[in-house]
Amino acid sequence: MAHSGIGIDWHAFAPGRRLILGGVEIPHEQGLQGYSDADVLAHAITDALLGAAGLGDIGQHFPDTDERWKDADSMELLGVVVARVGRIEHVDCTVMMERPKLSPHREAIRASLEQALGCTVNVKATTGEGMGFVGRGEGVAALAVATLID
Numbered sequence: 001m002a003h004s005g006i007g008i009d010w011h012a013f014a015p016g017r018r019l020i021l022g023g024v025e026i027p028h029e030q031g032l033q034g035y036s037d038a039d040v041l042a043h044a045i046t047d048a049l050l051g052a053a054g055l056g057d058i059g060q061h062f063p064d065t066d067e068r069w070k071d072a073d074s075m076e077l078l079g080v081v082v083a084r085v086g087r088i089e090h091v092d093c094t095v096m097m098e099r100p101k102l103s104p105h106r107e108a109i110r111a112s113l114e115q116a117l118g119c120t121v122n123v124k125a126t127t128g129e130g131m132g133f134v135g136r137g138e139g140v141a142a143l144a145v146a147t148l149i150d
């Protein structure tokens with residue numbers, strides 16, 4: 001039986017921060033604001049996995065009121081969840097970002113995520129077409145769908 005879960009996340013750009021997507025650092029003049037390393041893609045995938053497994057959401061497991069998760073490596077948190085959810089069949093995800101272009105980094109992100117998840121991963125990219133917080137370059141959003149099989 002297959003179970004699917006959806007995850008969505010967004011973080012605002014801020015100066016003096018790193019831009020990390022799916023565990024891959026992307027060179028850019030600013031990064032994402034957040035309590036952890038603000039890896040918006042890792043967070044969306046973590047939520048998708050928790051959803052598919054019926055285990056709530058990322059905020060319940062890694063609350064931002066807990067000092068342990070300050071500046072946390074989100075790929076490590078993802079690894080904790082991967083170990084709990086069982087066999088992952090596939091993950092599909094979309095990064096919504098105006099700048100920088102994701103395409104030069106897409107393969108590195110896919111490889112990083114496939115190693116962490118142990119399944120096939122598809123990484124898609126889109127922009128905000130100049131609209132909304134993504135389009136104005138104020139932040140990045142990510143969507144993910146994870147499928148588990150038992």
Ligand SMILES: [Zn+2]
Pocket residue numbers: 009010011034038039040043
């Ligand atoms: Zn997040």
